[in-house]
Amino acid sequence: MPPRTRRTEGLSRERIVEAAVELLDTAGEAGLTFRTLTERLATGAGAIYWHVANKDELLTTATDAVVAEALPAASAGSPxxxxxxxxxxxxxxxEQHxxxxxxLLMQLTRNPGGPVAPRxxxxxxxxxGALGVPEHSWFTATSVLVHYILGTAGQTATAEVSTTREAFLDTVARSWENLDPEAYPFTRGVAKQLRNHDDREQFLAGIDLVLAGVTTRHSS
Structure with a gap:
């Protein structure tokens, strides 16, 4: 069989990934198919398969592209x-996607050898490492931060997709306020804080708590 030749000069892997991200944003994973992708790109399936072997590879590449764009460039700031x-x-x-x-959860658990987890x-x-954490603790400290970041951000995004943030928090807060005061004094006490909290502010406070623990543990 003769070697494959490029089917089109105008279609690039980058453009395919860009279109895939657009479809994922508007229609979710179920809406991303090679048929919808070919329609959006006005091309044939063969031209896409030249660049991407299957949907799993497409999802991995789209995820990596979004993560790469989201990560800030190196700066002279502190660790x-x-x-x-x-x-x-x-x-x-x-939050945006x-x-x-x-x-991200799929990539970390099922494809840790792919491009996303290492990035x-x-x-x-x-x-x-720049904080002075000893090498034998690098993986543990990094894993804690990665799981906190992805877990917290993912939970916030899921709640906002299912309903409006205000309605969701109000529903949960009211259910907490109606709990048995003897069995759940703490949960009832923080119900108002739940209703009025700022997700971004709370998220950063959590990062600071983790970092404080990491630096205190290895302050010697």
Whole structure:
């Protein structure tokens, strides 16, 4: 069989990934098919298969492209500032792309050898090393931050997709306020804080708590 030749000069892998992200944003993972992609790009399936083998590869590449764009460029800031910038970049990306939280979890658990997990671990892990954390603790400290960032941002995005943020928080707060005061005094007490809290502010406070724990543990 003769070697494959390029089917089209106008279609690039980057354009395919860009169109895939657009479809994911508007229709979710279920709406991303090679048929819808060929229609959006006004091309044939063969031209797409030249660049991307299957849907799994397309999802991986789309996820990596969004993460790469979300991560900030290196700067002269402190390690703490750099970690906060990475965290906020991922938080905002997950908020902007509702499908991203699920795909990030999939990439970390089912495809850790792919491009996404190393990209995120590198962005945070370098700063963990710069904080003076001993090498034997790099993976643990970095993993804690990665799971906090993706878990918290993903939970926030899921809640906002299902309903409006205000309605969701109000419903939960009212259910907490109606709990048995003897069995749930703390939960009832923080119900008002739940209703009025700022997700972004709380997210950054959590990053600071984790960083405080990391630096205190290894302050020697």
């Amino acid at each position: 703490e500032e750099e970690i906060r910038a990475v965290a906020l970049g991922l938080f905002d990306a997950i 509702p499908w991203l939280a699920t795909q 995120i671990f590198e962005a945070i892990g370098r700063q963990i």
